[in-house]
Amino acid sequence: MKTDKLVYLLLQFLPQSFFSLIGRAEAEAEDYEFKSVELKETSFRLDGVFMPKSKTDITYFVEAQFQLDEDFYARFFAEIFLYLKQYRVKKWRAVAIYPSRSVEQRLFDGYEELLETGLILRVYLDELPNLDVVSKNVGLFKLLVASETKAPNIAKTLVQNATLTQVDLIEQIVSYKFPKLTREEVKSMLGIQEELLKDTQFYKDIYNEARKEIYEQAKKEGMKEGIKEGMKEGIKEGIKEGLKDGFAKGVDKGEIEGKLSTVPIFRKLGLSDEAIAEALNLPIESIKSVR
Secondary structure, eight states, X not given: OOHHHHHHHHHHHOTHHHHHHTTSOGGGXXXXXXXXXXXXXXXXXXXXXXXXXXXXXXXEXXXXXXXXXXXXXXXXXXXXXXXXXXXXXXXXXXXXXXXXXGGSOSOXXXXXXXXXXXXXXXXXXXXXXXXGGSOHHHHHHHHHHOOTTTHHHHHHHHHTTOOHHHHHHHHHHHHHHOTTSOHHHHHHHHTOOHHHHHTSHHHHHHHHHHHHHHHHHHHHHHHHHHHHHHHHHHHHHOHHHHHHHHHHHHHHHHHHHHHHTTHHHHHHTTOOHHHHHHHHTOOHHHHHTOO
């Protein structure tokens, strides 16, 4: 994965990082949707657009440029103005993200005045302040351009008290920088443990969502199994009592099946089968049977 692709990954899954990077309040991210936009009737494509939910707010065009391209601004501005024409946008800003000044095009002929209007913000990631004076989200951008010798310490610092989303992105960045390391080796390098994941708000949100899915699925499965078991028991002991007892059995079976359906979700979160069995209160053999 190219480094500039990692930038768009950050913008997509952690949009607060963009607003922090340009000196805005991270809370503003709630008022925007981040999208990639194909411009009509052209071969141009804007990889990053923060589209405001309100027409009175600013539209942000974002481009990560990690290789020298003397035609970059010509292409970027052409895409922007086509977008302005097609979507009738009145208020806008453009942000160009570079790893360093060395990859920014050297000739600005025809674009000097536009670059000086204040509509264009150029960000050089290697010039960002130290971790102790920037937010954790901005620190992720610093990690992108950190050397192999400095990256492990920066990553370890960022992991502390990080959300699960931040931890996942840190893992991906470190994996990109050290492609020969396995996922477990990356976790070990960063000191990431399952207990750390279980304490994060993101994990709790996923867990609560999974519990809702379990409950809903248990009800559905319980209805099916309840009727089925109820019919069997009803023949022997009477329709009324049979349906009642059968439904209860069906609900129990449906709840277990509902729990087991969430096992892949927790595995994606990096939890071991033993930890999942404990969280769902099921035998480890049941967890291991899920493929």
